[in-house]
Amino acid sequence: MTTEASEDWKHWHEHRIETVSAPYGPLALTGTHWIEDYPDGRLPEIPGYWTVKDDAVALKATAEDGLTVDGEPFTGEEVLDAELGPAAGARVGRGERRFVVLVREGIWGVRDYDPAAPAREAFQGIEATPYDPRWSVPGHFTPYGEDRTVRVENADGVARGLGLGGVLAFTLDGEDLTLQVSVESDGSLWAVFADTTSGDSSYRFRFLRPAAPDAEGRTTVDFNRALLPPCAFADHFICPFPPPGNTLGVAIEAGERNLA
Numbered sequence: 445m446t447t448e449a450s451e452d453w454k455h456w457h458e459h460r461i462e463t464v465s466a467p468y469g470p471l472a473l474t475g476t477h478w479i480e481d482y483p484d485g486r487l488p489e490i491p492g493y494w495t496v497k498d499d500a501v502a503l504k505a506t507a508e509d510g511l512t513v514d515g516e517p518f519t520g521e522e523v524l525d526a527e528l529g530p531a532a533g534a535r536v537g538r539g540e541r542r543f544v545v546l547v548r549e550g551i552w553g554v555r556d557y558d559p560a561a562p563a564r565e566a567f568q569g570i571e572a573t574p575y576d577p578r579w580s581v582p583g584h585f586t587p588y589g590e591d592r593t594v595r596v597e598n599a600d601g602v603a604r605g606l607g608l609g610g611v612l613a614f615t616l617d618g619e620d621l622t623l624q625v626s627v628e629s630d631g632s633l634w635a636v637f638a639d640t641t642s643g644d645s646s647y648r649f650r651f652l653r654p655a656a657p658d659a660e661g662r663t664t665v666d667f668n669r670a671l672l673p674p675c676a677f678a679d680h681f682i683c684p685f686p687p688p689g690n691t692l693g694v695a696i697e698a699g700e701r702n703l704a
Contacts, residue, residue, distance in 0.1 A: 460570065478553045490538075490556055506519055510539070524545045531544050531555070540559050568704040580664060580665070583614040583665035585612050586610050593606065597685050606636070624687050637649065640695045645701060650700065652671070653669070671699065
């Protein structure tokens, strides 16, 4: 079983390398621009005029801007909603670049993805610790019963709300530990955590995504699959820092640790 789990981990790690180094993966992000910071509608290095209009984004462009919408040359005005899918599928582009519309707590912005980004070209891989069964343990999820939101600082220095759905409890090396976790739309869990290796032999914080708990709340807590957050790959992501209680007083020497 350990050999099978180790092989599964290797495939997972290889897939992660492919995902983050893809043409529109996190390494390709070259900018996140908040429209309210640019009252004239001109975003840095992005053609066209971008404004907020009726809880959406209005884009105006001329032929000289060289923009495309849905793959076709674009002139005139288009109203754009927030895009939740992969950056490769963004409606607006210019050449190989893609411009992704996002909204955070009512603030609208545009992300600029460029396959020729220096970070993507300089990528050497992810430093990750090989699979070790000691880091995969049973966990138990207890929902709060109602959604909670806590304010946490984000990687860009701004405090934003982080939705939390319950507590994930587990035992590691005989020590009982807990993490506050969010519940994703598919029922899976998401934790932002730090530990005693954070900022030293590991990135300053990491993500963990346990599978959806069963009817009794059981799931697996597998730190072999601890993830570097997107902001480890590009400074323009606004990853949340760990919420209260999610800085573990143990050394999680597992999973993704740093960029190679």
